Amino acid sequence: MDHKQTGSFIFIDRLTNVTSGAGLIKDKAESRNVVWHETNVSKEERIAIKGHRPCILWFTGLSGAGKSTIAGAVESYLNQNGVHTYVLDGDNVRHGLNKDLGFSKTDREENIRRIGEVAKLFLDAGVIVLTSFISPFRRDRDNVRNIVNDDEFIEIFVDTPLNVCEKRDPKGLYKRARAGEIKEFTGVDSPYEEPLNPEIHLETKDLSVDEAVEKVIEHLKNAGIINF
Amino acid sequence: MDHKQTGSFIFIDRLTNVTSGAGLIKDKAESRNVVWHETNVSKEERIAIKGHRPCILWFTGLSGAGKSTIAGAVESYLNQNGVHTYVLDGDNVRHGLNKDLGFSKTDREENIRRIGEVAKLFLDAGVIVLTSFISPFRRDRDNVRNIVNDDEFIEIFVDTPLNVCEKRDPKGLYKRARAGEIKEFTGVDSPYEEPLNPEIHLETKDLSVDEAVEKVIEHLKNAGIINF
Numbered sequence: 001m002d003h004k005q006t007g008s009f010i011f012i013d014r015l016t017n018v019t020s021g022a023g024l025i026k027d028k029a030e031s032r033n034v035v036w037h038e039t040n041v042s043k044e045e046r047i048a049i050k051g052h053r054p055c056i057l058w059f060t061g062l063s064g065a066g067k068s069t070i071a072g073a074v075e076s077y078l079n080q081n082g083v084h085t086y087v088l089d090g091d092n093v094r095h096g097l098n099k100d101l102g103f104s105k106t107d108r109e110e111n112i113r114r115i116g117e118v119a120k121l122f123l124d125a126g127v128i129v130l131t132s133f134i135s136p137f138r139r140d141r142d143n144v145r146n147i148v149n150d151d152e153f154i155e156i157f158v159d160t161p162l163n164v165c166e167k168r169d170p171k172g173l174y175k176r177a178r179a180g181e182i183k184e185f186t187g188v189d190s191p192y193e194e195p196l197n198p199e200i201h202l203e204t205k206d207l208s209v210d211e212a213v214e215k216v217i218e219h220l221k222n223a224g225i226i227n228f
Numbered sequence: 229m230d231h232k233q234t235g236s237f238i239f240i241d242r243l244t245n246v247t248s249g250a251g252l253i254k255d256k257a258e259s260r261n262v263v264w265h266e267t268n269v270s271k272e273e274r275i276a277i278k279g280h281r282p283c284i285l286w287f288t289g290l291s292g293a294g295k296s297t298i299a300g301a302v303e304s305y306l307n308q309n310g311v312h313t314y315v316l317d318g319d320n321v322r323h324g325l326n327k328d329l330g331f332s333k334t335d336r337e338e339n340i341r342r343i344g345e346v347a348k349l350f351l352d353a354g355v356i357v358l359t360s361f362i363s364p365f366r367r368d369r370d371n372v373r374n375i376v377n378d379d380e381f382i383e384i385f386v387d388t389p390l391n392v393c394e395k396r397d398p399k400g401l402y403k404r405a406r407a408g409e410i411k412e413f414t415g416v417d418s419p420y421e422e423p424l425n426p427e428i429h430l431e432t433k434d435l436s437v438d439e440a441v442e443k444v445i446e447h448l449k450n451a452g453i454i455n456f
Contacts, residue, residue, distance in 0.1 A: 045307075079273075084312065086353040096375070097345035100338075110328075117325035118346055125314040127353060147324070 046126030052083050053225045056119045056148065057130040057216070060141060060195060061158030062187050063173055064165035066204050066212075070158060071130040073213045078128060081228050086122055088115055089132040103184065109140055116144030123152055128225070136186045138193040151223065156216065157198040161205070162187045274354030280311050281453045284347045284376065285358040285444065288369060288423060289386030290415050291401055292393035294432050294440075295360040298386060301441045303358055309456050314350055316343055317360040331412065337368055344372030351380055356453070364414045366421040379451065384444065385426040389433070390415045 059067040122129040177185035184190040287295040329335040350357040405413035412418040
């Protein structure tokens with residue numbers, strides 16, 4: 001391995017050559033023009049390499065609305081077309097990063113805040129990140145929107161009527177909420193604040209999963225995020 | 229867009245067709261053999277697509293030891309060879325995900341815990357993630373090691389003597405710590421627990437940045453993580 005052959009490693013001083021004030025980081029600050037610092041990969045470079053722009057596809061809706069199903073289908077489609085994606089959902093977040101959080105108002109807010117910050121890191125890494133959380137409060141969603149660029153946050157309202165979600169009740173949560181075993185359950189004794197102006201509105205009573213995927217993909221094409 | 233042409237979307241029931249107990253998620257559970265659920269991208273599939281295995285390169289060492297410099301150089305080299313990488317460091321973590329944390333013992337522990345969990349998410353997404361934090365406590369580093377597979381956590385000890393780091397003092401932090409303005413500063417009034425058995429030991433007094441990069445790359449080759 002000869003870095004010089006690649007023309008990209010021209011900083012060859014030994015790390016410990018500098019033993020006083022000059023220091024490593026001062027060197028770093030002073031050497032902004034040194035190639036291998038400049039080649040640290042920027043978001044723009046990742047876009048050029050990957051052939052697609054990164055974004056956050058933020059799925060929101062009631063429990064049982066179909067968020068994870070649609071997000072999974074969108075991810076499959078994107079992957080089959082070479083897009084680097086990642087889904088953040090309860091399975092990989094609640095038992096890991098956010099395992100210290102409960103379901104109090106403060107903790108639910110912190111849950112969404114952290115998810116937003118992690119989504120931002122994936123965005124910075126060039127990934128199209130899909131998040132699948134009820135995220136019932138407008139302010140929490142808007143807080144995430146506000147930490148990224150305007151065109152990087154795509155709010156997808158998975159709009160399934162409460163009575164449909166409750167009839168499905170895939171995890172039996174509505175039943176438990178109605179029985180008082182779960183407190184502050186969204187749609188039962190805690191509000192769901194519908195997005196006022198989501199980038200994508202999926203009214204699932206009129207859409208198959210395929211059609212929902214198609215609607216998301218069309219949006220991504222029109223927004224210049226993908227080009228296939 | 230015709231999903232059927234790709235042979236990958238065969239779940240075509242309308243989301244809301246099922247209006248009682250059967251339910252969406254029950255459908256999901258029952259349809260494990262449905263192609264587009266199976267094609268949700270696994271870590272193994274990402275490895276096949278990307279041509280490299282993901283891992284966590286966990287840089288640890290004193291403030292001013294050269295962690296970020298070496299991590300940045302390793303990232304550049306990997307990227308120039310088509311590897312998808314991402315660096316987690318103070319710049320993108322402390323002001324975002326972990327902005328609620330201070331520097332108490334509990335908060336520093338939580339800081340490292342969250343970084344480990346986020347690194348694990350990037351690992352799951354197929355990325356080689358490089359982390360650059362002092363991470364002075366053995367237990368905190370081992371906790372991260374223990375949430376991933378044995379061969380996915382590569383601890384890199386950036387071993388620069390305290391007196392060298394303190395002479396560099398790139399951010400003036402040692403000076404402030406000696407003056408008592410910063411409490412519990414690693415190396416001054418808080419211990420740095422050296423890794424007992426790091427996967428890679430970089431004694432920076434004997435290594436240029438280039439040589440340090442080379443040592444890391446050789447390890448990745450020998451471990452079968454990259455093959456160039």
